Amino acid sequence: MPLVKNPILPGFNPDPSILRVGKDYYIATSTFEWYPGVQIHHSTDLANWTLLTRPLTRQSQLDMRGDPDSCGVWAPCLTHDGDKFWLVYTDVKRKDGSFKDAHNYIAWADKIDGGEWSDPVYVNSSGFDPSLFHDPDSGKKYFVNMLWDHRRRPLLFAGIAVQEWNAKTRKLVGERKNVYQGTDLQLAEAPHVYKRNGWYYMLIAEGGTGYEHACTFARSKDIWGPYETHPDKYIVTSKDHPRAALQRAGHGDIVETEDGRTYLVHLTGRPTTQARRCVLGRETAIQECYWGEDDWLYVKNGPVPSLWVDLPGKRDESKYWEEKRYTFEDGLHRDFQWLRTPETERIFNVKDGKLTLTGREAIGSWFEQALVARRQEHFSYDAETVIDFSPTDERQFAGLTAYYCRYNFFYLTVTAHSDGQRELLIMSSEASWPIGNLNTPYVPYVQIPNEGKVKLALTIRGNQLQFYYAVLGSGDEELKKMGPVFDASIVSDECGGHQQHGSFTGAFVAGEERAGCLC
Template sequence: METFKNPILPGFYPDPSICRVGDDYYLVTSTFEYFPGVPIFHSKDLVHWNQLGHVLDRSSQLNLDETPCSCGIYAPTLRYHEGIFYMITTFVVTRTGERKNFYVTATDPEGPWSDPYWLQSAPGIDPSLFFDDDGKCYYTGNRVPAGGEQYPKQREIWLQELDLDKQELVGEKIVLWDGAVKQAIAPEGPHIYKVEGKYYLLIAEGGTSFTHSVTISRSKSIKGPYEPSMTNPILTHRHLGKGYPISNVGHGDIVQTQYGEWWMVCLGSRPYGGDFRNLGRETFLVPFTWEDGWPVINPGKGMIELEMPKPKLKERKWSLSPACDHFDKEKLSHIWNFVRTPRGDYWSLKERPGFLRLKLKPETIMEPSNASFIGRRQQHKNFVVRTLMEFTPLEEWESAGVILLQSSQYQLRLECRLQNNNKVVQLIRRSDGREETLQEHPLNVSKIFIKIEAVGQQYSFYYGEKSEEWNTFIENVDGSILSTDIAGGFVGTYIGMYASSNGQTSDHYVDFDWFEYVGDPYEQ
């Protein structure tokens, strides 16, 4: 029996949403404060995915200025109807402040996608769209009950018709469900489907950590009343204990293949080195069947496994992206992201062909700003990163290097700077906003080779003045501060290139010749 390995999208790819168009499958995930927003993937077999680009790739679509860490774009839903793709999502302004819901459209999933249609009087988060047989479109999301919270994180799922011609919600708001468990925590991520004449409402509840789960209810009418399944939660791993390799599964979306099989995509995490999730929440795939009108996830087991039988679809692999980016293209690869919407002309692939140039900005990565940073996700527990950097600081406030970034308050920075008019390379650990220099070494060259090796939670740092002639800088640094379990929030670790003039004005820059990321292909 042929099998595939979970997760299908390793690293920080949470809140997956999927749709099928003929023989093609498309999937999107959350991006929070990172830009471009909402990566979109294409697959033919549900296992191998090729990134087409990003849905929100223009500043006119996504203004993340001063967006706090783990705010921004939450839980997109992707749907297709009569030749048009719809992506609807929430922009979370602050963790406790305003939520703004909007959707964009495209006739081609590669784009261009429209500018946002902002929806008024749409409280809560995690919007989804459902197109009924009569042509009507319905919006569903979660919200605080009209009478206010009676207990912490009390929410209810609500429904309203969406007039696509006017781009506005119309008619009355109808409360559908408040979760399967009495006093359910954070019912969210709702999706409606119609299967054999019945409406099914799939949601997440139990919070996004260890007790996360997927529950379901059904009704003869889209407006309810909805009957919960007696087998709820239909998917959770909270009963498996913290030793199971996949944790906090939830936030599912389902799809039926052209051959009749049913599959669910959902988020989950792979803790390692203890109960630490440096990789963030990842995208997993699991089959299910229907029994007595209800889904049965992975029959006989009821859980997601690291290796599972493949879908009965013709395998379609895509060309692998090169491990090393030589920055010799006209555009950045889709793997690269900025933190918040890029403002100013601070990076270039053209000023020095074959190099990525980052100009020093006053903004730093230690504040909710658009710092001079370009990074990619950590996707493996064990990996090696290497790069060649050219930088000669001219002032003591100038710095540049490589960063392992969890948030503005939790990070590891290997950077070059001046100290007492001498060039040094330093490893700085920032934890809960407090900084500590773990190691420092004098440096007398403008070109520096940098290598980071991670084996589980042990991160080791090396440098060299010549290719493959490595000097040990510091080994076995505890990387658990890069996990959401310590740092909080909802994102995974990023690895990237960084430069700053730390509050001062500077015309200086740093050049990166190439950047290589190699993950362990055999790990699970």
């Protein structure tokens, strides 16, 4: 089998849930506050993946207006019971502090793409990152979830619970039982259950989402426990190997190929700079596994995750490195997302080959901002856009941003002075991290003619970001530098404005507009 380099889903693609149906593999990943909800990629060889769909597309399924940064859709679980696809997900409305408002839902569909996913059924709000296990022998379905106990300090994580879920009544039934508390690494969450050779196996995440992260494995002869922990405890982790290429390894799921090989997908991070900042966020990697004679699962060459893995397919690297040019003749390209709102007509429309943003609230709003973005998937890249914008008010902005969250972004914007003269300025929260106060103007503004389209550009080379601009139709259309070289590593998980284990997304490059006055 050919060697393929990790990660298989680069950029912000955390918390993978993997599924095989026939010859087709699917991975669902978290999208947090980015809309539409849940990314599902497709592959036939585990090496080459294509973004297939984002199933949570309408207000009856998901409305995240008001969800803070790194809240929203957490840790989807994608399964198939031989008849339907099932999707379990959490919509987190609050995460900081002792209380968490984490609402769990189940949706389903006959077809994963091309068909309509159901409106979700509310399950409970007892924890986050749940899964749905379909017992192949009894035919019963079990809702498996971590328990969040706001009274237990400082840990708050109370163990993994199992309860039957009735697909006909669409309700939890019977007793809920706390079946497994994890190991001394603590923070047990994100459970998945499997059945093999008469054993119920449970894979959980422990150690938080930072550099202590791990996948812990346990098993029992009964779904209700007791569960014994794997003799090695953690089947994949980088926590004791700070020089490993893949860090933050944890939160995984298992899949078997048609010919009986076993693989584990897991989230990972690739830190840069001496500060170990993951500008690409948490990505999805894959590891080859094997079952030992003791009926325990082991990661090949583990528990430290391998950078290179034997997979059934050979990856087409040309697609990974190809230049992307986006036009809007056929609508908004699937690579793009926006923040929180299902009412897209209020923030953008695509017509006559153009993307038009309708200015709403300021960049960093948790409710309604006109921002359309795509993920950063490479450590170095160039981005350009042409905007047609004639502001008359100093409260009106439109431009290009390297964006992580309301606390961390760099924003080159076309705006106007109070006298109506059009100008360029850069806004940034860099110098005030982690407080998140906006520095504006961060560098002296540049006056530009009041008429004419403007090309805005940025380059990122590792941890260095440089903005550029050109006024089209001016006779001098060569891109000129705007502002100093900024520290691009600020746009990362580690600088997301939260405490440790609190920032979960990744860097985006985006077009954004603010109206300033909506009267």
